[in-house]
Amino acid sequence: MDCGNNDILQRLVLLHFSGKGRGYAMPLTTVHRLMESDALVAVDGLEECSVHITVTSPPYPMIRMWDSIFSEQDDRVARAFEAQDGEKAFEAIHSRFDQLWSLLHSKTSDGGILCINIGDATRSIGGRFRSFSNHARIISGCVRAGFDMLPEIVWRKQSNRPNKFLGSGMLPPTAYPSQEHEFILIFRKGGPRRFENTDARARRRRSAFFWEERNRWFSDLWDDIHGVRQNSGSLRERNRTAAYPAELPYRLINMFSIIGDTVLDPFSGTGSTSVAAAASCRNSISVESSESLVSMSSARMLDCIDECVSLVSGRIASHIKFISSRDRRGKHRSQRYGFGVVSSQERDIAIPVPLSVSADGEGRFTVLYEE
Numbered sequence: 390m391d392c393g394n395n396d397i398l399q400r401l402v403l404l405h406f407s408g409k410g411r412g413y414a415m416p417l418t419t420v421h422r423l424m425e426s427d428a429l430v431a432v433d434g435l436e437e438c439s440v441h442i443t444v445t446s447p448p449y450p451m452i453r454m455w456d457s458i459f460s461e462q463d464d465r466v467a468r469a470f471e472a473q474d475g476e477k478a479f480e481a482i483h484s485r486f487d488q489l490w491s492l493l494h495s496k497t498s499d500g501g502i503l504c505i506n507i508g509d510a511t512r513s514i515g516g517r518f519r520s521f522s523n524h525a526r527i528i529s530g531c532v533r534a535g536f537d538m539l540p541e542i543v544w545r546k547q548s549n550r551p552n553k554f555l556g557s558g559m560l561p562p563t564a565y566p567s568q569e570h571e572f573i574l575i576f577r578k579g580g581p582r583r584f585e586n587t588d589a590r591a592r593r594r595r596s597a598f599f600w601e602e603r604n605r606w607f608s609d610l611w612d613d614i615h616g617v618r619q620n621s622g623s624l625r626e627r628n629r630t631a632a633y634p635a636e637l638p639y640r641l642i643n644m645f646s647i648i649g650d651t652v653l654d655p656f657s658g659t660g661s662t663s664v665a666a667a668a669s670c671r672n673s674i675s676v677e678s679s680e681s682l683v684s685m686s687s688a689r690m691l692d693c694i695d696e697c698v699s700l701v702s703g704r705i706a707s708h709i710k711f712i713s714s715r716d717r718r719g720k721h722r723s724q725r726y727g728f729g730v731v732s733s734q735e736r737d738i739a740i741p742v743p744l745s746v747s748a749d750g751e752g753r754f755t756v757l758y759e760e
């Protein structure tokens with residue numbers, strides 16, 4: 390579906406914006422919805438073309454910890470696991486994902502972005518050891534759904550575990566490479582996004598990233614973001630969260646969307662994407678099927694100000710450190726902060742600082758910002 394020039398959407402975004410300054414509207418609040426639901430059902434209920442960016446990490450097919458969830462969601466998966474048929478289970482799980490990619494395509498605005506964090510799985514099933522390439526299967530599903538693939542990122546999570554190597558130890562040929570990376574797959578709906586009015590163009594300039602962030606963030610290998618210790622909640626939930634650090638969605642949201650946009654995470658787990666959206670002054674919709682994870686992420690949202698402020702101040706502090714170590718101290722000057730910046734595109738960067746959060750008791754959280 391083509392979203393066209395979505396004026397209604399633009400106007401809805403502007404409803405959250407009031408106050409004027411330096412020629413552009415100031416975003417003062419963002420709204421974050423947490424929904425307890427199956428991803429397919431919730432995404433189906435969203436308005437067409439209403440999502441600017443999806444950042445998500447689904448449960449990983451063929452990783453044992455997710456077998457029971459996938460089996461509960463689809464009989465074909467349960468039967469394939471019972472029959473120890475790895476190929477059939479893999480395909481059945483991905484064919485349900487395919488429906489979601491297709492729905493996401495219609496809910497994404499023109500030029501909108503889909504980022505999927507996924508790892509491959511290695512496993513013995515039916516007497517055969519093999520690798521199940523989740524990332525390759527998701528790429529074909531998303532391309533079939535109508536998305537264009539953009540260059541992907543390898544997220545390297547180095548492990549020091551002594552048992553990280555697979556197979557027959559020092560004996561060839563049945564020793565296998567350890568898997569120490571995941572993928573961040575990036576897709577776009579249609580051609581580059583257009584910013585047709587003055588407000589959208591101003592919000593885009595305000596949402597720019599620093600020169601040195603561009604150099605780090607737009608590398609195809611990320612090895613500077615560490616995995617999360619799975620240490621929250623009850624033991625059962627702890628084994629099932631597979632959370633990514635909020636820094637990961639925070640970076641992706643800042644790379645591929647602008648202030649005031651709407652971010653979706655259909656598999657939101659502990660709510661890392663909503664916190665990252667709040668920190669970035671974007672609205673968000675998060676969907677999670679586990680009741681206890683929805684309560685955990687609601688509590689996290691209510692208490693998210695420190696977490697958000699640390700993400701925001703981390704960016705500013707890193708830039709100050711970078712620019713003070715450069716000989717030229719930056720050729721241009723930031724309008725908002727007064728410090729040096731490398732290029733003229735960074736002059737209007739102004740990161741709103743989250744100040745307070747309130748909840749309506751029905752899964753909606755409103756975050757207020759100070760300039």
Ligand SMILES: C[S@@+](CC[C@H](N)C(=O)[O-])C[C@H]1O[C@@H](n2cnc3c(N)ncnc32)[C@H](O)[C@@H]1O
Pocket residue numbers: 426427428429445446447448449458462629630631632633634655656657658659660661662676677678679682
């Ligand atoms: C890899 S985890 C996501 C972790 C999340 N990124 C975070 O940082 O906490 C996948 C999540 O999807 C949830 N899930 C599994 N099947 C689902 C479905 N059909 N609809 C919605 N959520 C689902 C799981 O409960 C789990 O929390």
